[in-house]
Amino acid sequence: MDFLTIIQVLDSTVRLATPLLLACLAGLFSERAGIFDIGLEGKMLAAAFFSAAIAAMTGSVWLGLLAGIAASLFLSGIHGLASITFRGNQLISGVAINFLAAGMTVLIAQSWFKQGGRTPSLMSEGRFNPIELPFAEALSDVPFLGPIYSELISGHSILVYVALAAVPATWWILFRTRFGLRLRAVGENPAAVDTAGVSVVGLRFAAVAICGVLCGIAGAYLATGLQAGFVKDMTAGRGFIALAALIFAKWRPWYALSACLLFGFLQAIALRYQNIDLGAFTVPVQVMDALPYILTVVILAGFVGKAVPPRAGGEPYVKER
Amino acid sequence: MEKMPAWADAVLVPIISLLLAAILSALVIVAIGEDPVAAVKLMVQGSLGSTYGWGYTLYYATNFMFTGLAVAVAFHARMFNIGGEGQAMLGGLGVAVVCLYMPWPHWSLALIFATLSAAAFGAAWAFLPAYLQAKRGSHIVITTIMFNFIAAALLNYLLVNVMRPKGSMDPATAKFPETTHLPTLHDILEPFGIAFSKAAPANVSLIVAIIACVAVYFLIWRTRLGYEIRAFGHSESGAKYAGISPVKITVVAMLISGGLAGMMAINNVMGEGERLIMNSTEGAGFIGIAVALMGRSHPFGVFLAAILFGFLYQGGAELALWTSIPRELIVVIQALVILFTGALDNMVRMPLEKLFLMFRKGDA
Amino acid sequence: EPAMIFDLGGKFDKSFNESAFAGAQRWAEETGGTFREIELQSEAQREQALRRFAEAGSNPIVMTGFAFGNVLAEVAPDYPDTKFAIIDMVVDQPNVRSVVFNEHEGSYLVGMMAAMASKSNTVGFIGGMDIPLIRKFACGYAQGVMAANADATVVANMTGTTPAAWNDPVKGSELTKAQISQGADVVYAAAGGTGVGVLQTAADEGILSIGVDSNQNYLHPGKVLTSMMKRVDNAVYQAMTDGPDMETGFNVMGIANGGIGYAMDENNASLVSADMQKMVDDAAAKISSGELMVHDYMSDDSCPALSF
Amino acid sequence: MNTAADISPAIELKGISKAFGPVQANKDISIRVMPGTIHGIIGENGAGKSTLMSILYGFYKADKGEIFISGKKTLIPDSQAAIAAGIGMVFQHFKLVENFTVLENIILGAEDGAMLRPSLAKARQSLTDLASEYGLDVDPDAIVENLSVGHQQRVEILKALYRQADILILDEPTGVLTPAEADQLFRILNRLREEGKTIILITHKLREIMDTTDTVSVMRRGEMTATVKTSETSPAGLAELMVGRKVLLQVDKVPATPKQTVLEVENLRVVDEKGVERVKGISLDVKAGEILGIAGVAGNGQSELLEVLGGITSGTGVIRVNGQDIDLTGNSSDGQSRRARGIAHVPEDRQREGLIMDFMAWENTAFGYHRDPAYQSGILMNNAAIRADTEGKMQRFDVRPPNPKLTAKNFSGGNQQKIVLAREIERNPDLLLIGQPTRGVDIGAIEFIHQQIVALRDQGKAILLVSVELDEIFALSDRIAVMFDGQLMGFRDPAKTDEKELGLMMAGVVEEEAA
Ligand SMILES: Nc1ncnc2c1ncn2[C@@H]1O[C@H](COP(=O)(O)OP(=O)(O)OP(=O)(O)O)[C@@H](O)[C@H]1O
Ligand SMILES: Nc1ncnc2c1ncn2[C@@H]1O[C@H](COP(=O)(O)OP(=O)(O)OP(=O)(O)O)[C@@H](O)[C@H]1O
Numbered sequence A: 001m002d003f004l005t006i007i008q009v010l011d012s013t014v015r016l017a018t019p020l021l022l023a024c025l026a027g028l029f030s031e032r033a034g035i036f037d038i039g040l041e042g043k044m045l046a047a048a049f050f051s052a053a054i055a056a057m058t059g060s061v062w063l064g065l066l067a068g069i070a071a072s073l074f075l076s077g078i079h080g081l082a083s084i085t086f087r088g089n090q091l092i093s094g095v096a097i098n099f100l101a102a103g104m105t106v107l108i109a110q111s112w113f114k115q116g117g118r119t120p121s122l123m124s125e126g127r128f129n130p131i132e133l134p135f136a137e138a139l140s141d142v143p144f145l146g147p148i149y150s151e152l153i154s155g156h157s158i159l160v161y162v163a164l165a166a167v168p169a170t171w172w173i174l175f176r177t178r179f180g181l182r183l184r185a186v187g188e189n190p191a192a193v194d195t196a197g198v199s200v201v202g203l204r205f206a207a208v209a210i211c212g213v214l215c216g217i218a219g220a221y222l223a224t225g226l227q228a229g230f231v232k233d234m235t236a237g238r239g240f241i242a243l244a245a246l247i248f249a250k251w252r253p254w255y256a257l258s259a260c261l262l263f264g265f266l267q268a269i270a271l272r273y274q275n276i277d278l279g280a281f282t283v284p285v286q287v288m289d290a291l292p293y294i295l296t297v298v299i300l301a302g303f304v305g306k307a308v309p310p311r312a313g314g315e316p317y318v319k320e321r
Numbered sequence B: 001m002e003k004m005p006a007w008a009d010a011v012l013v014p015i016i017s018l019l020l021a022a023i024l025s026a027l028v029i030v031a032i033g034e035d036p037v038a039a040v041k042l043m044v045q046g047s048l049g050s051t052y053g054w055g056y057t058l059y060y061a062t063n064f065m066f067t068g069l070a071v072a073v074a075f076h077a078r079m080f081n082i083g084g085e086g087q088a089m090l091g092g093l094g095v096a097v098v099c100l101y102m103p104w105p106h107w108s109l110a111l112i113f114a115t116l117s118a119a120a121f122g123a124a125w126a127f128l129p130a131y132l133q134a135k136r137g138s139h140i141v142i143t144t145i146m147f148n149f150i151a152a153a154l155l156n157y158l159l160v161n162v163m164r165p166k167g168s169m170d171p172a173t174a175k176f177p178e179t180t181h182l183p184t185l186h187d188i189l190e191p192f193g194i195a196f197s198k199a200a201p202a203n204v205s206l207i208v209a210i211i212a213c214v215a216v217y218f219l220i221w222r223t224r225l226g227y228e229i230r231a232f233g234h235s236e237s238g239a240k241y242a243g244i245s246p247v248k249i250t251v252v253a254m255l256i257s258g259g260l261a262g263m264m265a266i267n268n269v270m271g272e273g274e275r276l277i278m279n280s281t282e283g284a285g286f287i288g289i290a291v292a293l294m295g296r297s298h299p300f301g302v303f304l305a306a307i308l309f310g311f312l313y314q315g316g317a318e319l320a321l322w323t324s325i326p327r328e329l330i331v332v333i334q335a336l337v338i339l340f341t342g343a344l345d346n347m348v349r350m351p352l353e354k355l356f357l358m359f360r361k362g363d364a
Numbered sequence C: 001e002p003a004m005i006f007d008l009g010g011k012f013d014k015s016f017n018e019s020a021f022a023g024a025q026r027w028a029e030e031t032g033g034t035f036r037e038i039e040l041q042s043e044a045q046r047e048q049a050l051r052r053f054a055e056a057g058s059n060p061i062v063m064t065g066f067a068f069g070n071v072l073a074e075v076a077p078d079y080p081d082t083k084f085a086i087i088d089m090v091v092d093q094p095n096v097r098s099v100v101f102n103e104h105e106g107s108y109l110v111g112m113m114a115a116m117a118s119k120s121n122t123v124g125f126i127g128g129m130d131i132p133l134i135r136k137f138a139c140g141y142a143q144g145v146m147a148a149n150a151d152a153t154v155v156a157n158m159t160g161t162t163p164a165a166w167n168d169p170v171k172g173s174e175l176t177k178a179q180i181s182q183g184a185d186v187v188y189a190a191a192g193g194t195g196v197g198v199l200q201t202a203a204d205e206g207i208l209s210i211g212v213d214s215n216q217n218y219l220h221p222g223k224v225l226t227s228m229m230k231r232v233d234n235a236v237y238q239a240m241t242d243g244p245d246m247e248t249g250f251n252v253m254g255i256a257n258g259g260i261g262y263a264m265d266e267n268n269a270s271l272v273s274a275d276m277q278k279m280v281d282d283a284a285a286k287i288s289s290g291e292l293m294v295h296d297y298m299s300d301d302s303c304p305a306l307s308f
Numbered sequence D: 001m002n003t004a005a006d007i008s009p010a011i012e013l014k015g016i017s018k019a020f021g022p023v024q025a026n027k028d029i030s031i032r033v034m035p036g037t038i039h040g041i042i043g044e045n046g047a048g049k050s051t052l053m054s055i056l057y058g059f060y061k062a063d064k065g066e067i068f069i070s071g072k073k074t075l076i077p078d079s080q081a082a083i084a085a086g087i088g089m090v091f092q093h094f095k096l097v098e099n100f101t102v103l104e105n106i107i108l109g110a111e112d113g114a115m116l117r118p119s120l121a122k123a124r125q126s127l128t129d130l131a132s133e134y135g136l137d138v139d140p141d142a143i144v145e146n147l148s149v150g151h152q153q154r155v156e157i158l159k160a161l162y163r164q165a166d167i168l169i170l171d172e173p174t175g176v177l178t179p180a181e182a183d184q185l186f187r188i189l190n191r192l193r194e195e196g197k198t199i200i201l202i203t204h205k206l207r208e209i210m211d212t213t214d215t216v217s218v219m220r221r222g223e224m225t226a227t228v229k230t231s232e233t234s235p236a237g238l239a240e241l242m243v244g245r246k247v248l249l250q251v252d253k254v255p256a257t258p259k260q261t262v263l264e265v266e267n268l269r270v271v272d273e274k275g276v277e278r279v280k281g282i283s284l285d286v287k288a289g290e291i292l293g294i295a296g297v298a299g300n301g302q303s304e305l306l307e308v309l310g311g312i313t314s315g316t317g318v319i320r321v322n323g324q325d326i327d328l329t330g331n332s333s334d335g336q337s338r339r340a341r342g343i344a345h346v347p348e349d350r351q352r353e354g355l356i357m358d359f360m361a362w363e364n365t366a367f368g369y370h371r372d373p374a375y376q377s378g379i380l381m382n383n384a385a386i387r388a389d390t391e392g393k394m395q396r397f398d399v400r401p402p403n404p405k406l407t408a409k410n411f412s413g414g415n416q417q418k419i420v421l422a423r424e425i426e427r428n429p430d431l432l433l434i435g436q437p438t439r440g441v442d443i444g445a446i447e448f449i450h451q452q453i454v455a456l457r458d459q460g461k462a463i464l465l466v467s468v469e470l471d472e473i474f475a476l477s478d479r480i481a482v483m484f485d486g487q488l489m490g491f492r493d494p495a496k497t498d499e500k501e502l503g504l505m506m507a508g509v510v511e512e513e514a515a
């Protein structure tokens, strides 16, 4: 592989890692607060549809983004209602949300646009277009660093930078603010938070809402940044890869960034090359597709550093005697 | 003192949940500008109004019985097997291997061995997640999700690169030989003078599925293993005290669960497709979750819920055929059923409990 | 009442299925008739859809895509009174009309145009699912490129090996970017719905693209060099017009009978020079007359101009 | 207006009622606690003490009733309101975030602003002040799960003090402490009282009530039966108030006649999942016809000792029953094979181990013995046989209601325990392992259970008893062993020792062997 190809693959890694990263951080907030969320996929999908649909109808990508976030928040609300208010099974709620999104997006898309469950293709103003960072053009001829800056770092849509900025922001919120302390506490021992006079329900809803916003941005990026419109099932399992990345990252923001970049890289490779010829043998593309999942299972098996989830995760909070 | 009689919990709660799901589904239909009454009529007509419709309804129901039982057995051991889809895919592989690479004199023999092989493949696919949960504490929900994707990739690889016959463009195996074709309900009922549509795919696997329901009933409520599975499901610490090995029960329950999910393949792969194609499971593994939740993990409940979902599936297919309502409507209904009977089940139960308590106080 | 079954890409794939849909629409508008239709959601539905329409008395039943081959071969004998038309596949049954296209001929023409429009002497091809049919496109295209410019390079990629490859715009887009980095400045997408991503990215990145099946020039005016027209619409229109008395058997549609061509309209007028158009029209005439033989990959599973 | 009435009570509850579904946990309870006093509350398990305090702390909401703090009617809908009213509570089960530091736990919910660092810095300062003021020192940067229970409790008290609580509620604070730690706690409480703080102390230990409180309230079955000045009452009087009748504090039994050795344990060691050694080389033996009582503060390895003997966990060393070695790690080291060897086991926690709470009584009768051939017919279980068996057991053990189809969770604690006992005792074992036989059981049932245990001994069975209740140990044991930090501190003859000596041994102090 020559230098330019590497830059290209890395460039595509950044694009593909972005929705994973946003969804992964979304899951991080939720799960750190003790609410397991296997509905990331569904929330992203709903957001992808509504952002594309509203962007197509109004021609404004920003309105689209808002609509996507709103849709994702709505599903978060259902998840919160089920798992916080009614103390239902969080996993089952997540499964339901995934199906709800998979079905509703197509149903509404068909009803609104009559194009077989997709939105019309978005024109330029309906999309998040790449933004050129300053001097990208001028510096592109500088050897080595030039292409890295102009090709790899510059020229992504704004949401890519938002996602990258969300990593330190998440870290800062979790570990440097009062809200973060309480959020982590509620995921470890909600009774401690409750008896300290802080509302468990409020905190968990807040976490679930943040999760909704981030998933909303992730979905909007898919439909209006990475692609130009919604097609059915366009998340294609990214929510689950994000979940895998979250486990891989052991619920930590910076690790999440590395995990998502790794999985994005695997996707970039799988997209570009059908089968990878390693000389002695070829790696079929299906192996690349499955690799994030396989790696996660290996991590889960605890052979490479154990991933310990937040202790109160998955359990509804019931005041005990 | 119970807050609520057992029958209310077992019957009333799911029925009210189902009703809520139905009302919301109707609202969804209205919202997309269609007539829910007409839609329901069409669904009933298309799925129950002819032997053709019944044939499809029962065909789908057969799939859901297997996957519903699979989820239910795991539920009894307090495990959420979300990997039915992947296990059913592998079951398909098991069926294909038996049907393609071994000569069979008669379908009945082929069916027995295909069933065993499907169960073995499905169970094998459930083994690692079960083992990891039992030995290393990896959450089975996450591992089974991962295994679904890995199964899809594996099958994709095999169908494209290994099992696809030369010169064929579809990623699918060759047609299974004639002797492995299963008798359909048409063939079974003909000797009794009952005319059943020839075109519908419901087949002898339905009987296997019903036998599986009965067998699971006996397994769970009448055998020692079932006793141990339930004890473990209610209390792991209790199980340890009683000398019931959590590792053994986790693994065994998941093997049974995976085996049941895998057995679905005798219906869709051997009975209907008569070859292994991509995505032949059509999400039945996930519908098993809804079926088990609705059926309260009881084999008889699963049986009824499977038929209900068979109806929804066939009815939904008819809707897609004759109206502009997309087939995804069923996915929405399925989601609502899972939501209300599974996750929001306390929303129904809590007010109901209050109601019963009020009545009781009134009595006293 | 005739019925139409669309393959997995869906009738709005802007390409193959949409072309079939256009044909059916045209028939409906012209005759005032109605037709039943369904878009498949999964492999497993094929047989049910076919049987359901046949049971309901639809006639003829038209379907798009090779993947129906196996199923149709099995279903057709059960309904001897129903006529079926299948596109892109040959099914040898007395009540089936099989329509296949000489895609290699059309691809040859757009290949010539690509070579002439290219400044970098490198052109790209992005196929959908890696099957002989798509290699037939690629092979015709490469021959056309070589005919116009023997020094040119053809970069070819397939999107995938499963039907999902027909509907993966993200991958289409990534492959386009990859080909651009390899120097391609014209890409030809023969990939169903995936092509939407290819054309989009080509337009975004400022290179030319070539559409397929339908006339896709309008998608990005001034950015799509031309489209390889495969008149699926005509085939569908014809089948529906023929109705239940449709003649069955084997139909080959090529340049000679207007089944294959390339698209010219106001959207690409500025991109195609008179020279270019003349050369291409000459070639088309030669192909029609049999003077020029474009090699068909599917005839011997090999391609003289491109190795896969 | 006289001056005494001018001082309004620190806390006054009026007519508090609370029901959990069908269970009336608190019935019309009223109580007054004067500032600067320590007020004790005693009552049987399940009497409603914790519920009442949780209502005062805003953790539960009362169905009826009013709360006055310093004479002002105060609504306490949540813990936030309670904290604002100056109430702090140390729960029976600590409410700490185990993998946070002490400092983080202390500021949680009482931070000064949105940013963490200034809050932490401030808390660190006040923590040093509080520590020196009350002798409550803990390392602010220690991770809570690495602290001893005693220190964790200090963190809880510090949490309350950091929130400037004037009223401190402690729910059974000494259950998990060594006598020495408990003494230190009471010193701290006295300091706090001197500072003018009001303290409510819930405990089961009459001695603690007598030693530290100014006034005491007694609760029984959800009702407040009496409030008296401590100086005007006696332990016997309190006990009578608790259960509503005279209590036999002694079990009638004839002296033991020990015969052959049934259980021999040599150098037994148990390591838990975290890799901590919980049982550190124990050797003991139990003879037929005797009860060996193991005393100790909870958490010193007694549970693990029982578990390894019962086959729940594995260990190393030697265990012999009737002279034959028992497998400690292999496949046959589980409860099933222990039962086959004549070992019956009444576990410490009936709800988590001894019973499946969602099983019906008859299913629970087979629990652990479900492989018994008598319960099988072919490959299926013989449910009719099990049900018949259950009916007999329920009769003989006076389980109320005697309905085999009732789910276990719907029996009260004492009756649940009887179901477990019936199952284990009627197996006619050679060795009975029994842990906390009367925890959470009312006095009447305690008498019955104690009689059953003694009767089994008199039949010539070997019994190993583990209990944290010294009274129970004294009442039942023929020999007493004290366990501390995974080791046996020594054996004593109950006739020749006293609570004080055992208390010291439980704290790890062994006096010179007195002959
Ligand atoms: N959350 C709850 N849900 C249902 N019932 C409860 C709950 N908490 C307590 N109870 C019931 O209320 C009654 C009083 O319980 P409470 O915990 O107040 O007793 P207690 O006096 O503190 O007992 P202990 O000495 O065992 O701590 C008991 O019958 C108990 O079963
Ligand atoms: N959490 C609960 N949910 C439902 N019922 C309960 C609950 N806790 C207790 N009960 C019921 O309330 C009644 C009283 O229970 P509790 O444990 O307080 O009994 P008790 O008076 O302490 O008797 P015992 O001394 O035998 O334990 C029992 O019938 C029990 O079934």
Ligand SMILES: [Mg+2]
Pocket (backbone or CB within 6 Å): D049, D050, D051, D092, D171
């Ligand atoms: Mg209590």
Ligand SMILES: [Mg+2]
Pocket (backbone or CB within 6 Å): D045, D046, D412, D413, D414, D440, D441, D442
């Ligand atoms: Mg009790």
